[in-house]
Amino acid sequence: MHDEAAEKAETARAAAPRRRLTPAERLPQILEAALEEFSESGYGGASMAGAAARAGVAKGLIYHYFPGKAELFTAVVRSCIQPVFTEAEKLVAAHAGSNADLLRQLIGLAYRRVGEDLRDGVLFKLLLAEADRFPELADFYQREVLSRGLALVAGVVRAGIAAGEFRPDAADQPGLAAVLMAPVAMSSVWRGMLGPDRAPSPEAMCEAQVALVLNGLARPAPG
Amino acid sequence: MHDEAAEKAETARAAAPRRRLTPAERLPQILEAALEEFSESGYGGASMAGAAARAGVAKGLIYHYFPGKAELFTAVVRSCIQPVFTEAEKLVAAHAGSNADLLRQLIGLAYRRVGEDLRDGVLFKLLLAEADRFPELADFYQREVLSRGLALVAGVVRAGIAAGEFRPDAADQPGLAAVLMAPVAMSSVWRGMLGPDRAPSPEAMCEAQVALVLNGLARPAPG
DNA sequence: TCAGTTATTGACCATTCGGTCGGTAAGCAA
DNA sequence: TTGCTTACCGACCGAATGGTCAATAACTGA
Numbered sequence: 001m002h003d004e005a006a007e008k009a010e011t012a013r014a015a016a017p018r019r020r021l022t023p024a025e026r027l028p029q030i031l032e033a034a035l036e037e038f039s040e041s042g043y044g045g046a047s048m049a050g051a052a053a054r055a056g057v058a059k060g061l062i063y064h065y066f067p068g069k070a071e072l073f074t075a076v077v078r079s080c081i082q083p084v085f086t087e088a089e090k091l092v093a094a095h096a097g098s099n100a101d102l103l104r105q106l107i108g109l110a111y112r113r114v115g116e117d118l119r120d121g122v123l124f125k126l127l128l129a130e131a132d133r134f135p136e137l138a139d140f141y142q143r144e145v146l147s148r149g150l151a152l153v154a155g156v157v158r159a160g161i162a163a164g165e166f167r168p169d170a171a172d173q174p175g176l177a178a179v180l181m182a183p184v185a186m187s188s189v190w191r192g193m194l195g196p197d198r199a200p201s202p203e204a205m206c207e208a209q210v211a212l213v214l215n216g217l218a219r220p221a222p223g
Numbered sequence: 224m225h226d227e228a229a230e231k232a233e234t235a236r237a238a239a240p241r242r243r244l245t246p247a248e249r250l251p252q253i254l255e256a257a258l259e260e261f262s263e264s265g266y267g268g269a270s271m272a273g274a275a276a277r278a279g280v281a282k283g284l285i286y287h288y289f290p291g292k293a294e295l296f297t298a299v300v301r302s303c304i305q306p307v308f309t310e311a312e313k314l315v316a317a318h319a320g321s322n323a324d325l326l327r328q329l330i331g332l333a334y335r336r337v338g339e340d341l342r343d344g345v346l347f348k349l350l351l352a353e354a355d356r357f358p359e360l361a362d363f364y365q366r367e368v369l370s371r372g373l374a375l376v377a378g379v380v381r382a383g384i385a386a387g388e389f390r391p392d393a394a395d396q397p398g399l400a401a402v403l404m405a406p407v408a409m410s411s412v413w414r415g416m417l418g419p420d421r422a423p424s425p426e427a428m429c430e431a432q433v434a435l436v437l438n439g440l441a442r443p444a445p446g
Numbered sequence: 447t448c449a450g451t452t453a454t455t456g457a458c459c460a461t462t463c464g465g466t467c468g469g470t471a472a473g474c475a476a
Numbered sequence: 477t478t479g480c481t482t483a484c485c486g487a488c489c490g491a492a493t494g495g496t497c498a499a500t501a502a503c504t505g506a
Contacts, residue, residue, distance in 0.1 A: 020472050020483055042352060044267020047463060058485045069464065129265060129352030131416040142421055175427030179406045179435060186405035193354040198365055204398030212402060216439025243453055243502045270493060281455045
């Protein structure tokens with residue numbers, strides 16, 4: 001594949017003298033380079049040689065760190081998706097105010113995260129695309145991303161109902177958490193595929209969703 | 224690639240005597256076969272030989288109908304995504320009742336569509352994944368899917384506000400249509416990547432979203 | 447029946463890719 | 477210094493892929 005960007009990145013980074021590094025130094029370089037390569041070319045289109053070149057490293061070295069392409073890919077995904085959720089869970093654990101406010105903050109945090117780093121979105125999109133061909137990856141997504149996110153949202157909703165903030169019948173809607181999560185996820189996907197300019201604005205979506213959700217969950221006014 | 228399913232499909236279909244067909248007959252066969260191939264293997268992983276085998280046809284024939292792999296892919300996408308929107312637009316045009324009811328019907332239609340045909344979801348997922356590498360495809364998606372869907376939803380919301388059904392301040396939220404569309408799209412993506420069993424149930428999401436949206440858009444009760 | 451058109455084939459080519467392997471040298475311990 | 481471990485290289489291989497092309501056989505109209 002003749003790829004300008006990859007080529008330039010290669011020559012730029014390969015120009016640095018090749019030193020022997022400790023695995024703790026080299027691994028992040030390889031993961032970062034692989035992320036670029038996978039993001040730009042997809043799983044099938046990405047080449048080990050390309051990833052190696054981006055890292056300024058010989059192809060063989062990657063096989064010193066990973067058994068094969070598939071394992072490299074899963075490692076890249078793992079290293080990227082985790083931080084978001086730990087951050088969100090920390091927010092929930094630390095929050096003290098109303099559940100409506102917590103939900104607003106949670107939604108805001110998620111959209112901000114989508115808005116700032118484009119690569120996350122690209123990788124998320126890539127993950128979606130490849131999950132069904134990597135059972136291990138689909139398991140990972142379901143366990144570490146989807147279930148975790150749904151549990152987080154559902155917990156806040158449940159607490160809000162218990163506190164009398166939200167309409168009680170929301171407790172009987174098992175699909176509610178997914179409906180609340182989906183816009184953020186989709187915002188990320190849209191940005192990944194269309195770019196920041198043509199995709200619906202995360203800020204606008206955030207505002208609209210917060211308004212919709214807080215109204216939609218509010219207890220009906222008496223009368 | 225050694226693929227059991229593809230192999231079986233091949234032998235099964237190739238057993239039929241090879242006849243000369245008119246392009247109008249052969250084209251759908253090739254598109255259908257290519258859809259299967261792309262769905263199962265992604266763009267990079269799909270092979271022209273595989274698609275040809277599934278269609279029970281020699282590889283060369285595909286090049287008689289399409290200039291190359293990229294064009295075949297875009298043709299497959301085009302032929303699949305269109306019908307949903309024409310159906311939805313027909314529904315809107317024909318509807319006579321309240322806008323709240325129209326919105327409910329629209330959401331229901333979209334989720335039903337997602338629930339019944341799995342291949343649509345898989346292809347949609349594939350489209351998301353490959354769009355940024357095919358500018359023409361990204362344009363197509365933005366023009367024929369996203370914009371059209373957003374316009375459809377926004378129109379109903381606007382009409383509902385004008386009719387006094389929905390809260391007037393919803394008119395000031397440009398991200399609202401995207402928020403309303405996203406759960407359906409995401410439901411499709413989730414089913415495509417996790418399968419019908421592990422993905423959030425479209426029926427449950429539909430019910431929750433309808434309830435949330437109709438409450439969230441309703442005019443605040445006086446008092 | 448015959449010529450012209452074209453749907454269809456399958457062998458073939460150049461290229462690329464994932465993965466292997468023997469070898470090199472840098473760091474470290476003794 | 478010596479010797480062991482291991483990060484690192486880069487040439488190499490078999491397999492698979494996208495794409496080509498000359499040959500063929502099935503339709504069509506005259």
